[in-house]
Amino acid sequence: xxxxxxxxxxxxxxxxxxxxxxxxxxxxxxxxxxxxxxxxxxxxxxxxxxxxxxxxxxxxxxxxxxxxxxxxxxxxxxxxxxxxxxxxxxxxxxxxxxxxxxxxxx
Amino acid sequence: xxxxxxxxxxxxxxxxxxxxxxxxxxxxxxxxxxxxxxxxxxxxxxxxxxxxxxxxxxxxxxxxxxxxxxxxxxxxxxxxxxxxxxxxxxxxxxxxxxxxxxxxxxxxxxxxxxxxxxxxxxxxxxxxxxxxxxxxxxxxxxxxxxxxxxxxxxxxxxxxxxxxxxxxxxxxxxxxxxxxxxxxxxxxxxxxxxxxxxxxxxxxxxxxxxxxxxxxxxxxxxxxxxxxxxxxxxxxxxxxxxxxxxxxxxxxxxxxxxxxxxxxxxxxxxxxxxxxxxxxxxxxxxxxxxxxxxxxxxxxxxxxxxxxxxxxxxxxxxxxxxxxxxxxxxxxxxxxxxxxxxxxxxxxxxxxxxxxxxxxxxxxxxxxxxxxxxxxxxxxxxxxxxxxxxxxxxxxxxxxxxxxxxxxxxxxxxxxxxxxxxxxxxxxxxxxxxxxxxxxxxxxxxxxxxxxxxxxxxxxxxxxxxxxxxxxxxxxxxxxxxxxxxxxxxxxxxxxxxxxxxxxxxxxxxxxxxxxxxxxxxxx
Numbered sequence: 001x002x003x004x005x006x007x008x009x010x011x012x013x014x015x016x017x018x019x020x021x022x023x024x025x026x027x028x029x030x031x032x033x034x035x036x037x038x039x040x041x042x043x044x045x046x047x048x049x050x051x052x053x054x055x056x057x058x059x060x061x062x063x064x065x066x067x068x069x070x071x072x073x074x075x076x077x078x079x080x081x082x083x084x085x086x087x088x089x090x091x092x093x094x095x096x097x098x099x100x101x102x103x104x105x106x
Numbered sequence: 107x108x109x110x111x112x113x114x115x116x117x118x119x120x121x122x123x124x125x126x127x128x129x130x131x132x133x134x135x136x137x138x139x140x141x142x143x144x145x146x147x148x149x150x151x152x153x154x155x156x157x158x159x160x161x162x163x164x165x166x167x168x169x170x171x172x173x174x175x176x177x178x179x180x181x182x183x184x185x186x187x188x189x190x191x192x193x194x195x196x197x198x199x200x201x202x203x204x205x206x207x208x209x210x211x212x213x214x215x216x217x218x219x220x221x222x223x224x225x226x227x228x229x230x231x232x233x234x235x236x237x238x239x240x241x242x243x244x245x246x247x248x249x250x251x252x253x254x255x256x257x258x259x260x261x262x263x264x265x266x267x268x269x270x271x272x273x274x275x276x277x278x279x280x281x282x283x284x285x286x287x288x289x290x291x292x293x294x295x296x297x298x299x300x301x302x303x304x305x306x307x308x309x310x311x312x313x314x315x316x317x318x319x320x321x322x323x324x325x326x327x328x329x330x331x332x333x334x335x336x337x338x339x340x341x342x343x344x345x346x347x348x349x350x351x352x353x354x355x356x357x358x359x360x361x362x363x364x365x366x367x368x369x370x371x372x373x374x375x376x377x378x379x380x381x382x383x384x385x386x387x388x389x390x391x392x393x394x395x396x397x398x399x400x401x402x403x404x405x406x407x408x409x410x411x412x413x414x415x416x417x418x419x420x421x422x423x424x425x426x427x428x429x430x431x432x433x434x435x436x437x438x439x440x441x442x443x444x445x446x447x448x449x450x451x452x453x454x455x456x457x458x459x460x461x462x463x464x465x466x467x468x469x470x471x472x473x474x475x476x477x478x479x480x481x482x483x484x485x486x487x488x489x490x491x492x493x494x495x496x497x498x499x500x501x502x503x504x505x506x507x508x509x510x511x512x513x514x515x516x517x518x519x520x521x522x523x524x525x526x527x528x529x530x531x532x533x534x535x536x537x538x539x540x541x542x543x544x545x546x547x548x549x550x551x552x553x554x555x556x557x558x559x560x561x562x563x564x565x566x567x568x569x570x571x572x573x574x575x576x577x578x579x580x581x582x583x584x585x586x587x588x589x590x591x592x593x594x595x596x597x598x599x600x601x602x603x604x605x606x607x608x609x610x611x612x613x614x615x616x617x618x619x620x621x622x623x624x625x626x627x628x629x630x
Contacts, residue, residue: 032431032444039460041166041453043202045209046460067206074213104381106214106461 002095006033006051009103018090024099025049025086035101042086044068048105049085050075054098061088061097077102118142121150122179122396122419128492131395132436135424144408152179152398152417155407156424158431158448164399164420165452171399171418172197173455179398179494182417191336194343194455200325201454207322207332208340208458211259211313217461220258224466227254228473236477240484243360243502244353247470252352255466256345261305261312302337314341348459354393354498355467359474361502362387362438364483369440374479377472383440384467389447390438395423395497397451422448423497478506536565539611541627554611554627556586563588576602586613 001017004027008014018027028036028049037048044067053061058081064072068087072078085099118141120127120134127134138145138156145154155161164171175182176195188195193204231250235241256262302314309315317337323329332340363370363383373379401416412418426447427435450457457463487503536557543550552569556579563579563586579588584607590600602625604613609629616622 029445034443034445037446039450039452039456041456043454045205045454046456046458047213048461070210071213074210074215076214076218106217106464 002090002092002097004090004094005096005098006036007098007100008033008035009101020089020091022090023086024051024088024090024097025084027090028085033101035105036085037105038086040086044071044084044087047071047075047084050078050102050105051083051085051099052079052081052102053083053088054100055081057094057097060094075102076104076106118145119147120145120154121147122492122494122497123150125492128497129490131423131497132427135421135427136436138421139424139428139430144410144412150179151183152419153401153407153412154396154419154421156421156428158425158428160407161420161422161425161448162452164418165397165448165455168197168454170402170405171420172402173201173399175400177397177399177455177495179417179419182398182400189335189339191332191339192343193340194347198454203322203325204336204340205454205458207317207320208344211316212458212462214461217465220255220462221465221469223258224251224255224469225473227251227258228469232473232477237508239506239508241478241481241504241506242487243357243504244499245501247474248353248356248499248502251356251466251470252349253345255352255462256348259313259348259462260341260345261310261314262301262345299338302334302341313344317341344459347457348462350496351393352459352463352466354496355388355463356470357499357502358387358391358393359384359467359471360481360504361483361499362391363471364481364504366438367480369438370475371479373440373471374475377475379440380468380471381464382442384464384471385446386438386440386442388449388464388467389426389432389442390436391498392423392426392447392449393496393498394449394451394457395492396421396495397455398494422451481506538630539627540630541611541625543615544624545617553630558586 002020004016004018004024006014006016006028014028014031014033016027016031016033018024022030023042025036025038025042029038036051037046039048040046044065050072061083064083065087068084071084072082075082075084083099088094090097115137118134118137120131120138122128135156138154143155143157143160145156146152147154155164173195174188174197176186176188191204193201193208196204228247228251231247235246241247302318305312305314306318309318314337317332317340319331321329321331363373369383373383396419399418399420401412401414401418403414405412405414426432426449429435432442432444432447450460450463481504484503484505487501489500491498491500536555539554539556541552541554543552550569552567554565554567556563556565556576558581561581563581564576565579565588566573566575567590574590576588576590579586585603585605587601587603589602599616601616602613603615604611604625611625611627611629613625614622615625
């Protein structure tokens with residue numbers, strides 16, 4: 001298990017144990033974290049699982065694919081540390097990961 | 107499969123066609139979830155899952171639960187031929203290629219960018235109603251707004267939008283209690299050909315133009331443009347999907363918030379609650395109640411085998427109220443926390459227009475509340491309908507207390523004049539007729555002025571939509587024919603063919619691509 005902390009826009013923190021192999025999006029949706037929708041289930045198509053990756057973790061969560069890159073141009077309030085959380089696979093190495101949720105997905 | 111319900115109550119029966127069930131399906135949904143989480147309907151030969159976790163996993167497993175034979179029960183049964191470009195009815199890899207073409211357009215940012223335009227369109231629909239004591243959520247807003255918005259995206263001019271919606275609705279409507287007729291041809295793109303051809307010659311910055319120009323890699327790896335046939339299907343899918351479901355959402359806004367006046371007042375006081383309210387309305391009354399999948403292999407669900415070749419109905423509307431996911435699921439509560447419902451589906455086929463639907467719902471509710479903070483639905487004058495895909499109001503009348511007219515009535519003068527007979531802006535000195543055209547979108551009043559000189563007829567027509575001169579006018583004794591072009595970006599030609607008997611006029615008007623409408627009128 002890897003501990004992932006999801007921080008809502010109002011500061012509410014959800015500290016969840018996510019099984020390696022699941023995506024950061026799946027960890028949130030399975031635990032009904034408000035603020036991550038993930039409608040397309042991880043197909044990298046709906047752009048509703050946008051998160052900001054904590055700077056300490058940014059270079060450890062992998063690269064954006066071309067599809068993800070294109071969609072990240074279309075999220076609300078995109079930032080350099082924006083990612084689609086369905087494209088970040090949880091591993092033991094990501095134990096302690098912190099992601100922040102945007103003001104709104106849609 | 108036998109029904110092995112353990113409770114000593116009546117046997118469980120559910121299908122989406124039965125109007126008695128669909129009037130209030132929620133008690134049955136609860137029993138399905140609790141007693142028969144895998145239900146088999148013998149009469150219509152389909153399986154149903156109704157718990158959130160089951161619906162969620164079925165929709166995520168697109169390999170086992172395929173969309174390649176469509177997502178509508180009747181179509182899967184009929185094994186309909188899926189036209190090229192019908193991306194919602196494809197499996198990967200063909201689906202992925204097509205979906206990527208449109209998913210870049212229907213993104214949260216682009217949909218939010220439409221907000222101001224959507225707001226203005228709502229104002230145009232609602233301002234004329236300010237001061238009246240009744241509104242109909244469907245006729246006055248639900249029938250207009252979604253088509254207007256998808257029209258904005260596709261670049262379809264305003265005056266054609268109502269006709270397009272009427273056409274799409276007609277092709278999807280089922281007779282009460284009966285499944286859909288599979289010969290219904292909407293999904294082949296009928297009716298949009300002329301418009302696409304026009305747009306080829308007049309490129310703009312709309313989605314239609316983008317579809318004409320976009321290059322993509324198809325499932326064979328070939329980089330190419332979309333074919334005309336593919337574009338027609340795309341447009342038809344987007345226009346159809348954007349219309350009916352969003353219209354139903356607006357109906358449910360009216361119904362649910364009439365049933366919960368306290369929460370409605372709370373939202374009116376604090377519009378920041380609107381997004382959460384829309385999510386909760388979408389949860390308790392999803393416009394799309396179920397989606398069907400073709401089962402590609404034997405699969406074990408709740409210790410029973412669903413054989414390959416079966417049809418699975420994923421009952422989204424039941425999953426949305428599953429207490430296992432949404433505590434006290436039948437209760438409407440705009441302050442509910444947690445992840446959203448499964449209204450827009452899940453997985454590779456989840457609704458591509460969900461961001462747009464949410465923006466439309468939020469703006470519609472905001473603009474409604476600004477003008478009509480109070481309403482009470484009048485079920486006597488309302489009509490609920492249900493099909494194998496959706497459930498919602500065809501008409502939803504409501505009483506609105508007078509006295510709120512000043513709230514947003516920027517358009518009082520327009521409101522007053524729109525309810526009166528249209529006054530011609532120019533008097534031609536010939537004969538004047540007051541006519542009603544029975545368009546698919548409802549009766550349209552117009553003033554027809556005609557000047558006859560021998561066999562030649564000239565004149566003009568004025569309606570609340572505006573005025574236009576007529577052309578090609580001919581008189582053959584008591585029969586008159588003429589045409590009129592609606593000349594905004596897309597030209598639709600109306601061809602009139604009427605008979606005059608004394609002070610009465612009757613006849614037909616061909617509405618471009620959209621069939622014909624009856625006309626009747628009297629001399630004034």
